[in-house]
Amino acid sequence: MTFRGKALAAIAAGTALVLLAGCTPRDGETAPTDDADAGPVELVAALPAGTAEVDEVTWALVEGEPRSLVPGADYNFVQPNLCDSLLRVQPDFGVAPGIAERADWADPVTFVIDIRPGVTFWDGTPVTVEDVVYSLERHRTDVTSAFYGAFVLVAAEDGIEITGERQVTIRFVAPDSTFRDALSGGAGAVLNKAVSEAQGPALGTSGGELLCAGPFKLASWTPGREIVTVANESYWDGAPLAKKLTFRFISDGTTLTNALLEGEVDGAFNVPPSSRSSFEASETGRLVVGPSTASFSFGPARESGAGANPMIRQALSLAIDREQYISTVLGGLGQPISTFVTPFSWSGSSAAEDYQAGYDALAAPEVDLDEAKRLVAESGEDVSVPLRVAIPAGSKELSQTAAIIQSAARQIGLTVEIDERQAADFAAIFLPDPAPRENLDFVATSGYMETPGVLAYPQLFLLPPDLGGIFNWSGYADPEVTGLLEASRTAPDAESAAEAYVAAQEIFAPDLLQVSLAGSYHTTFLNDALTGATTSVAAYASPWALHLGGR
Numbered sequence: 001m002t003f004r005g006k007a008l009a010a011i012a013a014g015t016a017l018v019l020l021a022g023c024t025p026r027d028g029e030t031a032p033t034d035d036a037d038a039g040p041v042e043l044v045a046a047l048p049a050g051t052a053e054v055d056e057v058t059w060a061l062v063e064g065e066p067r068s069l070v071p072g073a074d075y076n077f078v079q080p081n082l083c084d085s086l087l088r089v090q091p092d093f094g095v096a097p098g099i100a101e102r103a104d105w106a107d108p109v110t111f112v113i114d115i116r117p118g119v120t121f122w123d124g125t126p127v128t129v130e131d132v133v134y135s136l137e138r139h140r141t142d143v144t145s146a147f148y149g150a151f152v153l154v155a156a157e158d159g160i161e162i163t164g165e166r167q168v169t170i171r172f173v174a175p176d177s178t179f180r181d182a183l184s185g186g187a188g189a190v191l192n193k194a195v196s197e198a199q200g201p202a203l204g205t206s207g208g209e210l211l212c213a214g215p216f217k218l219a220s221w222t223p224g225r226e227i228v229t230v231a232n233e234s235y236w237d238g239a240p241l242a243k244k245l246t247f248r249f250i251s252d253g254t255t256l257t258n259a260l261l262e263g264e265v266d267g268a269f270n271v272p273p274s275s276r277s278s279f280e281a282s283e284t285g286r287l288v289v290g291p292s293t294a295s296f297s298f299g300p301a302r303e304s305g306a307g308a309n310p311m312i313r314q315a316l317s318l319a320i321d322r323e324q325y326i327s328t329v330l331g332g333l334g335q336p337i338s339t340f341v342t343p344f345s346w347s348g349s350s351a352a353e354d355y356q357a358g359y360d361a362l363a364a365p366e367v368d369l370d371e372a373k374r375l376v377a378e379s380g381e382d383v384s385v386p387l388r389v390a391i392p393a394g395s396k397e398l399s400q401t402a403a404i405i406q407s408a409a410r411q412i413g414l415t416v417e418i419d420e421r422q423a424a425d426f427a428a429i430f431l432p433d434p435a436p437r438e439n440l441d442f443v444a445t446s447g448y449m450e451t452p453g454v455l456a457y458p459q460l461f462l463l464p465p466d467l468g469g470i471f472n473w474s475g476y477a478d479p480e481v482t483g484l485l486e487a488s489r490t491a492p493d494a495e496s497a498a499e500a501y502v503a504a505q506e507i508f509a510p511d512l513l514q515v516s517l518a519g520s521y522h523t524t525f526l527n528d529a530l531t532g533a534t535t536s537v538a539a540y541a542s543p544w545a546l547h548l549g550g551r
Contacts, residue, residue, distance in 0.1 A: 050549020071186030241549025358502030
């Protein structure tokens with residue numbers, strides 16, 4: 001799971017997984033909306049591929065200027081077009097071949113990667129097995145890597161070996177149901193070994209170099225202004241139609257809306273939901289709404305205090321009207337969700353029906369103030385002590401979220417104070433040092449999964465810290481849940497993994513280690529002259545601009 005925003009992106013280093021693209025048009029899916037002025041939302045995962053070359057496209061980054069273009073060192077929409085992965089996340093969250101023409105299990109503990117012949121880096125040098133091993137070992141041997149968790153079941157001795165001119169074999173100490181999906185994202189991105197080693201800490205920064213094999217090449221990076229990329233005409237999957245793709249840093253929602261509507265930039269992801277009506281009324285561009293794994297939630301910040309009490313979390317959940325939340329905060333561009341993981345996360349899995357059946361069996365969120373007041377009364381907590389909720393400064397959606405929590409709490413006899421923190425201070429909440437969390441009860445966040453799979457996010461809050469539960473600040477410990485989650489990860493097939501996960505979910509969901517408020521859709525605004533972009537959450541991990549071009 002990756003948290004949104006500059007501050008949270010820093011946190012996410014260490015938590016994310018990922019995956020593949022391809023911009024084939026897809027049938028739209030209709031989803032309900034509570035916006036009284038709008039009709040049902042049609043979810044579109046990718047626009048039809050462009051048919052004409054365009055000289056230049058200007059894209060806005062509402063997340064601001066990246067800190068790095070190295071996969072996992074930061075999360076942005078520039079990197080997926082630069083550094084190809086061994087596998088590729090599709091717009092519908094399936095996984096397809098990438099630099100690897102084949103990457104799959106030879107037996108339950110042996111994973112074989114066959115590199116596609118003829119793939120080259122931007123400078124024309126071939127992608128070799130040495131580059132692949134180097135790129136994978138960067139994560140396996142670095143506990144600070146964002147993708148370290150994807151490699152924890154790889155054998156410590158000779159776990160990653162060259163076994164052919166174009167073949168790499170990975171041996172595991174146990175089956176790992178999550179590994180293949182992980183290679184479709186940053187964990188499977190291939191960097192040039194020689195350039196990467198020579199660059200050291202400067203790799204992928206505004207002051208350093210980067211050499212990858214994606215459809216766009218890094219041309220220049222002017223700090224504070226823009227990043228310019230150009231088409232890789234020798235790309236193995238065909239040259240992009242957009243010959244120059246320039247990224248501008250526009251983090252203010254109002255400024256971004258005006259820039260899009262006035263044609264100063266051609267497109268952007270994660271456009272402000274508050275500008276929905278303006279986007280839909282535009283005569284020069286269109287709002288495209290896509291499926292996503294993203295969600296808004298809040299969860300306990302420490303082992304003591306009211307936030308750590310599940311009865312208080314359940315009471316607050318019962319006091320919040322999800323439909324009103326979606327209408328107010330997301331402009332109707334979202335859906336109620338019953339637990340941590342949104343259904344799109346497993347949409348590409350062969351066991352999707354099993355995951356969906358388990359999800360459908362969960363209690364849907366509802367408003368019940370009488371039950372909420374009963375839970376507060378029986379919680380044993382001193383309700384005269386205000387609850388403190390942390391949010392990042394400058395986030396309109398999370399500021400609204402905190403206000404809604406505050407209002408709901410008031411209805412059931414609780415008092416909530418909002419603790420708005422600047423980026424660095426908010427990011428510090430997610431570090432191992434508990435000091436920044438000591439006076440907090442809850443932290444409100446927004447996050448997403450950029451690669452398929454269900455385990456990565458809930459494990460962070462449910463497992464003991466030494467098993468990967470780095471955000472398990474409330475001290476949650478249920479041996480049965482731990483065992484089932486581990487059984488899901490080491491299951492030999494997708495169906496067994498789903499069965500174990502669903503059994504764990506049935507136990508942990510009612511404890512609300514995160515009070516899920518809504519799943520949010522992936523929003524894209526695009527100039528009417530353009531088409532071909534990936535418009536689902538897969539854009540975070542796939543070369544979403546490969547088929548971007550004129551209509």
